[in-house]
Amino acid sequence: MKKIEKICINCPAGCHLEIAVDDNKISVSGNRCPKGKSYGESEITDPRRTVTAAVLVKSDKRCCIPVKSSAPLPVKLIPALLKKLYSMTVGLPIRHGDVIIKNFSGTAIDIIAAGEMLNSDFPSEKNLQLSETELI
Numbered sequence: 576m577k578k579i580e581k582i583c584i585n586c587p588a589g590c591h592l593e594i595a596v597d598d599n600k601i602s603v604s605g606n607r608c609p610k611g612k613s614y615g616e617s618e619i620t621d622p623r624r625t626v627t628a629a630v631l632v633k634s635d636k637r638c639c640i641p642v643k644s645s646a647p648l649p650v651k652l653i654p655a656l657l658k659k660l661y662s663m664t665v666g667l668p669i670r671h672g673d674v675i676i677k678n679f680s681g682t683a684i685d686i687i688a689a690g691e692m693l694n695s696d697f698p699s700e701k702n703l704q705l706s707e708t709e710l711i
């Protein structure tokens with residue numbers, strides 16, 4: 576029997592799980608709710624994570640836009656996804672939820688914009704300066 580310790584990441588309680596694997600049988604202990612059991616089992620059979628990252632935008636004024644996976648992605652595919660994201664540049668405008676990569680690696684999981692950038696303008700200097708009356 577093989578025993579693995581993991582911390583459940585489904586909520587801030589962070590239960591310490593002990594996952595026992597014996598042939599094809601997986602048992603989980605230390606969880607305070609059923610989510611911990613399914614998390615522990617999936618860590619053995621098909622570990623997945625929601626991926627967040629940033630992608631460069633085509634602009635000489637703005638840097639990048641946050642993106643995330645539309646669903647948890649198999650952990651083994653994350654390095655390839657990050658390599659692709661960090662080597663690409665996207666054009667503006669981008670709206671929240673726009674698909675940046677469709678059906679990544681045949682998983683039916685999209686990479687979507689987690690922010691909005693309609694143009695490359697910074698806020699004008701006028702908007703950034705506070706008047707004396709606003710400072711009081």
Ligand code: SF4
Pocket residue numbers: 583584585586587588589590605606607608609610611612
């Ligand atoms: S097992 Fe349940 S209570 Fe514990 S961290 Fe996971 S989701 Fe939270």
